Amino acid sequence: MQMEPMLIAGLIEVCRATIAANSDHLCALDRAIGDGDHGTNMRRGCEAVSAEEANLSSLPLPDAVEKIGLTLVMNIGGAAGPLYGTLLMEMGRELRTQEAGGAFPIILKRAIDAVARRGRATAGDKTLLDVLYPVQDALAHRSRLSDIARRAELSANDTAPMKAMRGRAAYLGDRSIGHVDPGASSCALLTVAICRYLEENRPE
Ligand code: ADP
Numbered sequence: 635m636q637m638e639p640m641l642i643a644g645l646i647e648v649c650r651a652t653i654a655a656n657s658d659h660l661c662a663l664d665r666a667i668g669d670g671d672h673g674t675n676m677r678r679g680c681e682a683v684s685a686e687e688a689n690l691s692s693l694p695l696p697d698a699v700e701k702i703g704l705t706l707v708m709n710i711g712g713a714a715g716p717l718y719g720t721l722l723m724e725m726g727r728e729l730r731t732q733e734a735g736g737a738f739p740i741i742l743k744r745a746i747d748a749v750a751r752r753g754r755a756t757a758g759d760k761t762l763l764d765v766l767y768p769v770q771d772a773l774a775h776r777s778r779l780s781d782i783a784r785r786a787e788l789s790a791n792d793t794a795p796m797k798a799m800r801g802r803a804a805y806l807g808d809r810s811i812g813h814v815d816p817g818a819s820s821c822a823l824l825t826v827a828i829c830r831y832l833e834e835n836r837p838e
């Protein structure tokens with residue numbers, strides 16, 4: 635799988651900018667059912683990745699993706715750090731082994747399953763998995779980028795009626811119902827930003 639370094643640099647920048655613009659919103663969501671730091675955590679992680687962008691662009695794609703994951707683990711902190719980190723590290727490893735035959739939906743599925751194992755969570759637990767799995771499903775069905783983005787947004791909203799089963803929000807029990815999950819929201823924001831960027835920067 636070949637990806638231009640320019641594309642990686644662009645994706646890193648849109649992710650950073652999106653999280654920076656929505657950091658307060660993500661903190662507000664996390665204040666409702668957690669400890670209010672999700673926006674700050676994600677911002678720290680994305681800024682650390684941006685700071686490494688020059689090095690990352692010179693690496694082969696699997697190494698770059700794995701390194702982004704490691705940087706996220708080390709800088710996001712909280713529960714989300716190891717989870718987003720696992721997603722990217724596993725994607726990097728899968729890209730390297732190519733056991734999936736290079737098919738991105740399969741690579742993504744394996745990486746999401748690794749996140750689920752890491753968090754001992756499953757779909758419906760009111761976490762970022764509730765956006766990741768639907769996005770993967772849309773991708774596997776060859777949906778258009780705009781439809782994948784829409785699916786991510788709807789899926790994040792769909793976490794509101796769920797009762798949190800994992801993470802800090804789970805301590806609230808039924809009181810977690812009625813609030814969108816912060817991790818699901820950051821995941822949807824990133825998906826929308828990535829889809830939009832890819833749409834605007836399609837190879838001719
Ligand atoms: P912390 O909860 O340590 O303050 P963050 O606020 O950065 O960390 O991230 C919270 C988000 O992490 C949640 O909204 C949820 O989406 C996700 N999360 C927390 N625990 C788990 C878990 N065990 N499995 C999957 N996702 C989780």
Ligand code: MG
Binds near residue numbers: 664712
């Ligand atoms: Mg938090």
